[in-house]
Amino acid sequence: MNRALFQKIIFAWFEKHGRVLPWRVKNHEDAQRMSGVRETLATYFTKAWRRDPYRVIVSELMLQQTQVDRVLPKFEHFIKRWPTVLDLSRAKLSEVMIEWQGLGYNRRARFLHEMAKRVVEKYNGVFPQTETELRTLPGIGEYTARAVLAFAYGQDIGVIDTNIKRIFARVELGVEANAIPISPKEFQSFIDFSVPKHHGDPWNQALMDFGALVCTAKSPKCDHCPAKTLCIAQRIAEEYRVKTYAEFLKTPHRNQQKKQSIPFEQTNRYFRGRIVDKLRESPIHMEELRMHMETNHGLSSRKKFGEIIESLVLDKLIYIRGSRASLD
Template identity: 40%
Template structure:
């Protein structure tokens, strides 16, 4: 079975393409999972679901999606909501820039497009947070347009289906995959075809041990016929996550603990967290966080005691957190809304990132 190279996509075997279109669409119609965002053609709901599904498992997304739509049932509701409320609804999903861009995009749609997600490809890509994949997903699923939606699952399927040996972590390879999509996405029922590609990658054409016998396009698959399905796709190994030693302070004032709102940009921007500081080389354990509390916030603590460790791994970063119990000694009076004293019961009203929720659960003994 022939391998294909960049630039050959318009020359794809049309019999093969028609077979893939027919078999995949039929398979999706009979076998797709029943998911809440598949019960609607509302472009807003589909947009929300696609943003949530980026880097997050379907089972995890379902309750978040239902809760988010309940809180913000329309584009206007999301656009007008306070950022703190939106971040709280997203709490635990991680990658908070996704929801910030989603809200920014909703405001643009409301202000510039009358609350209606544009049906034109070039227009929809002008909206903050909507790239080629999300644009293709919304246009094909909500508006039934023959536009490709190429994510990691789809690139894996295409790599095996057409024996593509280019590194899928490279931008130029994604561009080539999008060209394939423009050739193979049918004009008739592109919604089911695109969702079928996504579902195939999620359930059958998995990263390891693909279930080839159950694959509806097995007979069309170049990699399966050549026995190299486990060797594709080609993807360079990720760099090991950089490890950072972080000191975290639980500063107590009677039954209340100190939380601080993180800066508006950078990692975990605008979320609430316990005070923390990166340990400088050569400093005694706990001394960095003591210095930060005093110099940046005028808070002096004593009786600092190590209590436990916690870890959290981001995409390219690993936090090794040393958590210290700190008794408040004195503090200057600061009119600073980014600092709050809260009880453990009240802390649930604030958007706390997963890294610090791990600390909170250990405090509660969970």
Template identity: 40%
Template structure:
């Protein structure tokens, strides 16, 4: 009750809350994967103006969806969202399914997204566990030794299911997510203003920890390959999906010191982007004569 009271008074006001339009909620959930809320708040209304319904999205060219995704990062989410829309139109008559089993079979929909849709769009009483909820429940119910420590995902899903109130699981789930986003934050929790402080097992035991070293990822000249992937898509967006670009011209657009000796590295990026369904390449044997466009 204390947490729900705090949520009613302090919870975030977001455009995808307190609505039951399944399509609009779907778009918000896909956008919120790995993207900050502040950025989604900007792109969400723009995207909905461009694609106001799931049928409009399904009927669009994929390259137009990727172009509209500009600034969101992780562009393969746009591809999956487009494919999801097409599947819903083709197999479900344009109506987003309302069962977990069917939702979980759609492209880009896992356990969290399926349950989030069931709760937000269909008001089902099921738990939602994201990184915020996992952190909040870990700290409240177990004695965490540091701010980086959490319990396993399976443990938290099981606990979240047992904690569900008999009514209004929607507000409860949103409250837990907001508590994690606003108060029980990853590195510097604000225990002094937390509505659950009196119940928290970790309040006096969890010491603030330095973040562990980030895992090294494939990079070129100190810049991760995922950044170069994003630059490639952005360069192709600037063509509005209409023109193909030669491999070397694209290389110079994404790397100031690019030269033909970098072709094998650039080609490896193209292989990944093509596998993800983001680009299409002309099949010319000589690397320098490849021509690339958004898929």
């Protein structure tokens, strides 16, 4: 896929149609300054995207199992009552539990409260900036830690929520999210690779909105989708002479597609494994490696070979020096 074009399309769509959500305000001071002023998406693009990790975590924990519409008033109320992590650390757990009412899954309220105490006691009120440290905080798993790194610290990493997973599964692989034919690790590096440099935050926000409003789970708006020409799922639908992928999802063709799923020996995962196997024997010249993959494993596309090599290098599984590939 043409990544640069996909990024351009998604950002253009986001600037026009992205949602203005209270947790996208940079920090408490900005929120106060802008109180009563309608925030627009354009302002997000003109100021530093680094946001308060506390606001990111509160919103992410609230959104974990609850719809945006229900979270909106609760978030605003919660943040007004405890605007900083220090304020929350001083609250009583019972107060937080009461405030949480209506959001469900109360464990999240307890985690949030414990997390605030831990950040204040152990980190002097400043959130850590590594995934490993963030994940030691109560209630913070891989997804939330990565969300903090991208949204608050501006790191160029992909945040895989259900919307983003669905978009990439369809656009790049032509399947639904529950039929992704590569390993979660490969999928993660694939998503990380798609992030435009220095735009980790807006890129993930834009995709989340695109998945929530256009490439939705049950009724994607393929008819009006600006990424239609790049989408493999849409292309597959057209091959079956169905107008859009949205219609394709509802037809019996889809079951045919399921049966025709790619054999393992044609997946990137398989090819990656064979490349690493070959390098286990000894370092090798790149062209020799390509010919080995073509002759012995049927990988004839140079473009695909290049992409697989790139993903292995990104994952630090292989190294390229000059024209030779090796494992170290």
